[in-house]
Amino acid sequence: MSDKRADLQDGHQLELFTQQLLLLQEKAMLQASVREEKKLLVEHAKLKKDIDDLKKNLQETQRRKAVKLHQERVLTASIASKSALLGEAAPSPHHSGVRSDSSSSRHEGRRRRERRGAGVNAALPKTSESALLREQKPDxxxxxxxxxxxxxxxxxxxxxxxxxxxxxxxxxxxxxxxxxxxxxxxxxxxxxxxxxxxxxxxxxxxxxxxxxxxxxxxxxxxxxxxxxxxxxxxxxxxxxxxxxxxxxxxxxxxxxxxxxxxxxxxxxxxxxxxxxxxxxxxxxxxxxxxxxxxxxxxxx
CATH class of the missing domain: 2.40.50.140 (Nucleic acid-binding proteins)
Structure with missing residues (x-):
C-alpha cells in the first residue's frame, strides 16, 4: 500500500516537473520572440532612416541640377544681351563712292568698338558662371x-x-x-x-x-x-x-x-x-x- 502511495506521489511530482519545464520553454520562446521583435524594430528604424537620407540626397541633387540649369540659362542670356549691346552693324557704303573725312572717322571708331566688343565677348565664356552669379546676388x-x-x-x-x-x-x-x-x-x-x-x-x-x-x-x-x-x-x-x-x-x-x-x-x-x-x-x-x-x- 505504501509502495502504491509512493508511486502516486512520484507520478504527481513528475507531472509538476513536466509542467514547469513546459512553462520555462514557453517563457524562453516568448523572450526570444520579444528580442527578435525589438531587433526587427531597430532594423526597421535604421532602414527608414537610410531611406529618408537617400530621399534627401536625391532631392538635394535634383535641386542642385535645377539651380545649375537656371544659372546656365541666366549666364547665356547675359552674354547674349552684352553681345547685342557691344556689337554694331557695319556701315552702308555711299552710292556715290565718296566719303567725307568725318564719315571715315565715324566708321573707324565703329571698327575699333567692334574689335573691343569681340575681345570682351571672347573673354566672357572663360568667366566662372558661379562666381558671376554669386557676385550679382550673394546669399x-x-x-x-x-x-x-x-x-x-x-x-x-x-x-x-x-x-x-x-x-x-x-x-x-x-x-x-x-x-x-x-x-x-x-x-x-x-x-x-x-x-x-x-x-x-x-x-x-x-x-x-x-x-x-x-x-x-x-x-x-x-x-x-x-x-x-x-x-x-x-x-x-x-x-x-x-x-x-x-x-x-x-x-x-x-x-x-x-x-x-x-x-x-x-x-x-x-x-x-x-x-x-x-x-x-x-x-x-x-x-x-x-x-x-x-x-x-x-x-x-
Whole structure:
C-alpha cells in the first residue's frame, strides 16, 4: 500500500516537473520572440532612416541640377544681351563712292568698338558662371559662420560701452573680438558661453583694438544678446543653412558689402530661432542657433 502511495506521489511530482519545464520553454520562446521583435524594430528604424537620407540626397541633387540649369540659362542670356549691346552693324557704303573725312572717322571708331566688343565677348565664356552669379546676388553661404567659446572678457581700455573678448574657435590661437554688450550682458555671464562668430570679415581696429571676428547678436528696441548655438556644439563647428549649400569666401571683400547686403534678411523668428530668409542657423546634426529672450528681432 505504501509502495502504491509512493508511486502516486512520484507520478504527481513528475507531472509538476513536466509542467514547469513546459512553462520555462514557453517563457524562453516568448523572450526570444520579444528580442527578435525589438531587433526587427531597430532594423526597421535604421532602414527608414537610410531611406529618408537617400530621399534627401536625391532631392538635394535634383535641386542642385535645377539651380545649375537656371544659372546656365541666366549666364547665356547675359552674354547674349552684352553681345547685342557691344556689337554694331557695319556701315552702308555711299552710292556715290565718296566719303567725307568725318564719315571715315565715324566708321573707324565703329571698327575699333567692334574689335573691343569681340575681345570682351571672347573673354566672357572663360568667366566662372558661379562666381558671376554669386557676385550679382550673394546669399548667406558666403559667410563663414562658426561656433566659438568665450574664454575671457574685459572692458575696452578706451570705451565704456565695449567689451574685448578672447574666443576659442578650434584654431591654434584664440581670436580677439570687440563687441558692444557692456550695457546688456554682465561679463561673468559671457565667460564660458558658446556664441556665433562671423569669421571671414576683414579684421578692423575698434578704438585701437583689432577685432578679428564679429560676434552675432539678436537685437530689439530694448535689448541685445548673443546668439546661442546648441549645447552639444563645439568651437569651430560650421553653421549652415538648408537650401544654401555654397562654400564661404576666404575673406569678404569690403567693397562688395556682402554682410551689409545680407543683413536685412537675418532675423529671429517667433520662437527665437536665428534665420536667413526663413532658413535656420543650423549646426548640422546638433541643432539650431537661438536667441534665448528675443523673438522676432533683428540680427547684427
Amino acid at each position: 548667406v553661404s558666403r559667410l563663414d559662420l562658426r561656433v566659438a567659446r568665450i574664454l575671457d572678457v574685459r572692458k575696452h581700455p578706451d570705451s565704456a560701452s565695449l567689451y574685448v573678448q578672447e574666443v576659442e574657435l578650434g584654431e591654434p590661437a584664440p581670436r580677439t573680438v570687440v563687441s558692444g554688450l557692456t550695457n546688456h550682458v554682465p561679463p561673468e555671464q559671457l565667460v564660458g558661453c558658446l556664441v556665433v562668430l562671423l569669421c571671414n570679415g576683414r579684421p578692423v581696429k575698434v578704438r585701437g583694438v583689432q577685432s578679428q571676428a564679429r560676434l552675432l547678436c539678436a537685437v530689439n528696441q530694448e535689448s541685445m544678446e548673443p546668439l546661442t548655438p546648441p549645447t552639444s556644439a563645439q568651437p569651430g563647428d560650421r553653421i549652415t543653412f538648408q537650401n544654401y549649400p555654397g562654400e564661404p569666401e576666404k575673406e569678404l571683400n569690403p567693397k562688395q558689402r556682402i554682410w551689409e547686403r545680407l543683413l536685412p534678411d537675418l532675423c529671429t523668428d517667433a520662437k527665437g530661432v536665428a534665420t536667413y530668409k526663413g532658413a535656420a542657423f543650423e549646426v548640422r546634426g546638433k541643432g539650431l542657433c537661438r536667441a534665448p529672450n528675443i523673438s522676432n528681432g533683428g540680427i547684427k
